[in-house]
Amino acid sequence: MDKLNSLVQKAKTSKFYLWLLNMVLLRTVPFNKPHNLKVTHIGDEEITVTAYNIKSNRNHINGIHACLLATLCEYASGLSLLLHLSPKDYRIILKTIHMTYHYQAKTDVNVVFKLTKQQVETDFITPLKSTDAMFHEFKVDVYDLENHHICTGLINWQIKAWKSVKLRK
Numbered sequence: 445m446d447k448l449n450s451l452v453q454k455a456k457t458s459k460f461y462l463w464l465l466n467m468v469l470l471r472t473v474p475f476n477k478p479h480n481l482k483v484t485h486i487g488d489e490e491i492t493v494t495a496y497n498i499k500s501n502r503n504h505i506n507g508i509h510a511c512l513l514a515t516l517c518e519y520a521s522g523l524s525l526l527l528h529l530s531p532k533d534y535r536i537i538l539k540t541i542h543m544t545y546h547y548q549a550k551t552d553v554n555v556v557f558k559l560t561k562q563q564v565e566t567d568f569i570t571p572l573k574s575t576d577a578m579f580h581e582f583k584v585d586v587y588d589l590e591n592h593h594i595c596t597g598l599i600n601w602q603i604k605a606w607k608s609v610k611l612r613k
Contacts, residue, residue, distance in 0.1 A: 452527055456486045469523075479512055481519055490558040491527070493520040497552050508549035508594075514541050517584040517597030520557040525601060528564045534572070535604045539579060542598040551589040557582075568603055576608035 451468065454461035462483065470477050478500045485492035495501060495508065495516045503509040518541060525536050571578050584597040 449527070452486060455483070456488075462486070473519075476515065476519065479515065481516060483523070484554070485556075489560045490556055491520060491524050492554055492556045493523070494552055494554050497550065505548075506550070508553060510543065510545060510595075513545070513549065513553065513586055513595050514543050514597060516553065516555055516586060517541070517543070517595075517599050520555040521582045521584055521597075521599045522601070524557050524559045525603070528559060528561070529568060529603065533606060535602075535606055535609055537602045537604075539600040539602050540598075541600070543595055544597075545595045547588075547592045547594050549586075549588050549592075549594045553586050553588050553594055555584055555586050557584060572603065572605055577602055577604035579603075 448468070451461060451465050455465040465486075466482050469481075469483065480496055480498060480500075482494050482496075483491060484494045493516060495512055497508060501508050501512045518538060522536065522538070529536065567580060568578070579600055579602050581598055581600040584599055586594040586597070588594055
């Protein structure tokens with residue numbers, strides 16, 4: 445995880461390291477490889493992820509597929525959580541996704557997901573000191589290149605300290 449955080453820090457200011465980060469993510473999350481999801485910007489408190497209007501991402505009417513849009517929302521929020529909460533200390537697992545679609549996507553789409561250090565401290569770190577697990581729902585909005593509001597995802601994550609996880613044997 446330290447290597448990922450180091451790579452992310454370098455990717456904030458370097459196109460090469462941003463490209464390298466995307467290559468690492470494609471290898472570590474192989475499910476997303478055919479969809480070519482790309483982190484296109486990383487800031488201190490925000491991340492932008494883009495899904496391209498390519499053949500493997502289209503539905504039968506040549507719009508971007510609804511399931512890809514849901515995956516995009518999950519990917520952006522989950523990656524942001526991983527960058528703020530150490531996977532060595534916490535298990536982050538998807539609970540639910542609820543999508544509302546507003547406009548058909550015919551071009552590339554973007555998610556700009558913001559998560560501040562203050563939010564992480566007050567919404568996750570502090571509550572997890574007194575409870576084993578918690579749920580948190582993020583609202584994630586997707587826009588196309590023409591700034592049409594394509595969809596809104598409500599992504600609910602369970603965050604649990606590893607010391608509280610009971611594994612089957």
